[in-house]
Amino acid sequence: MSQDTRDKVGSALDVNAIRGDFPILKREVYGKPLVYLDNAATSQKPRQVIDALVRYYESYNANIHRAVHALGEEATAAYEEAREKVARFIGAPSIESIIFTRNTTEAINLVAYAWGRANVGEGDEIILTQMEHHSNLIPWQQLAAEKGATIRYIEIKPNGTLELGNLSELFSERTKLLALPHVSNSLGTINPAEEIVAEARKRGVTTLIDGAQAVPHMPVDVQAVGADFYAFSAHKMLGPTGVGVLYARPELLEEMAPFLGGGEMIRKVTLEGATWNDLPWKFEAGTPNIADVIAFGSAIDYLDALGMDNVRRHEVEVTTYAMERLRGLDDVTLYGPDDPDQRGGVVSFNFGDLHPHDVGTILDRHGVAIRAGHHCTQPLMRCLGVTGTARASFYIYNTQDEVDALIEGLKAARDFFE
Amino acid sequence: MSSEEFRRQESELDDLYRDIIIDHYRHPRHRGHLTAPSASHEGLNPLCGDEVTVEVVLDGTALGEIGYTGSGCSISQSSASMMTEAVAGKSVAETHKLIADFTAMMRGDESIDPDDLGDLEALSGVRKFPVRIKCATLAWHTLAEALKEAAPD
Numbered sequence: 001m002s003q004d005t006r007d008k009v010g011s012a013l014d015v016n017a018i019r020g021d022f023p024i025l026k027r028e029v030y031g032k033p034l035v036y037l038d039n040a041a042t043s044q045k046p047r048q049v050i051d052a053l054v055r056y057y058e059s060y061n062a063n064i065h066r067a068v069h070a071l072g073e074e075a076t077a078a079y080e081e082a083r084e085k086v087a088r089f090i091g092a093p094s095i096e097s098i099i100f101t102r103n104t105t106e107a108i109n110l111v112a113y114a115w116g117r118a119n120v121g122e123g124d125e126i127i128l129t130q131m132e133h134h135s136n137l138i139p140w141q142q143l144a145a146e147k148g149a150t151i152r153y154i155e156i157k158p159n160g161t162l163e164l165g166n167l168s169e170l171f172s173e174r175t176k177l178l179a180l181p182h183v184s185n186s187l188g189t190i191n192p193a194e195e196i197v198a199e200a201r202k203r204g205v206t207t208l209i210d211g212a213q214a215v216p217h218m219p220v221d222v223q224a225v226g227a228d229f230y231a232f233s234a235h236k237m238l239g240p241t242g243v244g245v246l247y248a249r250p251e252l253l254e255e256m257a258p259f260l261g262g263g264e265m266i267r268k269v270t271l272e273g274a275t276w277n278d279l280p281w282k283f284e285a286g287t288p289n290i291a292d293v294i295a296f297g298s299a300i301d302y303l304d305a306l307g308m309d310n311v312r313r314h315e316v317e318v319t320t321y322a323m324e325r326l327r328g329l330d331d332v333t334l335y336g337p338d339d340p341d342q343r344g345g346v347v348s349f350n351f352g353d354l355h356p357h358d359v360g361t362i363l364d365r366h367g368v369a370i371r372a373g374h375h376c377t378q379p380l381m382r383c384l385g386v387t388g389t390a391r392a393s394f395y396i397y398n399t400q401d402e403v404d405a406l407i408e409g410l411k412a413a414r415d416f417f418e
Numbered sequence: 419m420s421s422e423e424f425r426r427q428e429s430e431l432d433d434l435y436r437d438i439i440i441d442h443y444r445h446p447r448h449r450g451h452l453t454a455p456s457a458s459h460e461g462l463n464p465l466c467g468d469e470v471t472v473e474v475v476l477d478g479t480a481l482g483e484i485g486y487t488g489s490g491c492s493i494s495q496s497s498a499s500m501m502t503e504a505v506a507g508k509s510v511a512e513t514h515k516l517i518a519d520f521t522a523m524m525r526g527d528e529s530i531d532p533d534d535l536g537d538l539e540a541l542s543g544v545r546k547f548p549v550r551i552k553c554a555t556l557a558w559h560t561l562a563e564a565l566k567e568a569a570p571d
Contacts, residue, residue: 356491
């Protein structure tokens with residue numbers, strides 16, 4: 001990487017070189033250069049990932065694990081190599097602990113069904129936070145309703161961090177599970193997952209972390225976090241849609257019954273019954289999303305080459321700049337922690353009395369793509385006393401100039417509604 | 419971008435946010451609770467989080483009073499305000515007809531001439547912004563539900 005092509009926003013990444021890898025960043029929207037600031041929803045994909053998809057379909061498309069022919073062997077090897085990359089990327093002890101799902105939501109549902117139905121009963125308790133994405137809320141509400149269990153919530157403080165002062169009071173003899181987001185998708189808050197998990201483990205409580213907004217943006221070592229289950233999605237980290245990951249401690253997976261039944265997950269089947277395949281395949285019934293898993297492996301290669309410390313540093317730089325510029329506008333309310341070290345590359349805000357959707361529509365016409373609304377966190381929005389926020393979220397290819405475009409778009413929105 | 423293209427976009431935005439829509443957003447009509455509603459219904463747009471509650475008082479077969487409360491984008495709230503003006507004093511049957519015509523207009527049904535709908539024509543520009551159509555129709559679907567509760571068939 002040559003110094004002169006580094007983006008002026010910071011020195012952590014060669015952003016201009018990175019941008020050259022993303023074909024979509026060359027397009028225009030309504031005649032303006034695309035400024036893509038909706039990365040918490042999904043990231044864009046580099047050429048390397050797109051090429052991996054094309055290569056699979058053009059040269060070795062086959063079903064995996066049972067074929068005796070060359071194509072099947074190549075596809076199997078590539079699919080399992082991606083699993084090894086995932087395991088290494090998040091510091092998992094072995095491939096047995098890596099299960100491919102459709103997305104984070106399916107990974108959490110897998111746990112809610114295969115572990116939750118067997119381990120949570122009437123009168124038991126689950127601890128969640130008030131900042132859950134609906135994907136880490138609804139599966140537990142469904143489980144609690146079915147079993148007669150109750151859910152207790154870690155509250156959020158006005159600065160968008162968790163109120164942990166009374167955490168010990170939330171535990172009881174009946175607490176079976178504690179689940180929380182590693183990074184809030186609405187506020188960007190980085191939660192002290194290790195600390196909270198340690199409190200739960202001390203009490204023998206099983207833990208699950210929704211890492212959808214963490215793994216794409218900062219170094220994550222699942223064994224250091226210490227949770228029993230950790231879930232995230234490929235599409236938010238340069239990979240294709242349709243691939244999620246559930247990391248789980250193999251001992252728990254051994255005890256759990258399968259989530260879905262069918263091909264691949266079995267060892268021996270008779271008309272009377274069946275025995276289950278080894279981990280992790282016991283939890284991967286049916287033909288998996290082969291092409292997308294393989295391409296996800298290329299996404300991990302891409303992030304590995306950049307270095308997750310550098311990814312994180314770049315996001316802190318862009319986020320810091322964005323928060324400064326937003327504070328420079330009159331009438332902007334920022335949500336979440338003020339300290340960029342305590343937040344991921346997510347900036348949620350409201351602008352005067354303009355509704356986030358109206359802001360989003362005007363920005364869109366300026367080529368600036370942001371998210372507007374409740375971000376699948378309706379209870380959190382209620383805590384904040386708003387119906388929604390505008391949210392800009394950054395990734396490796398975002399620049400200072402793009403933050404400037406956001407600010408110009410906001411000024412235009414203000415002028416428009418005046 | 420060509421200046422022609424720029425004008426086209428600006429005019430699309432102006433179509434979405436017509437003056438009358440902004441006026442209703444800034445100065446809502448019939449906003450607030452009724453003292454003794456015959457029925458009240460809460461409508462939600464789960465996609466965006468828009469919320470509108472419509473309350474009605476029936477006076478025989480006519481809509482005696484109507485009010486709304488809620489929060490959401492300018493389109494959802496102005497549409498609610500414009501709706502209350504459009505239906506005030508109408509019969510329940512006329513109101514149902516207007517709801518049907520308005521939602522048909524928003525769906526792009528060509529049998530409806532937007533100009534026949536008076537001020538509501540201003541909301542036809544929303545059709546160029548497909549994700550916002552539900553914002554515009556939320557209050558209307560909510561009114562239909564409130565009427566069903568107030569005057570079951």
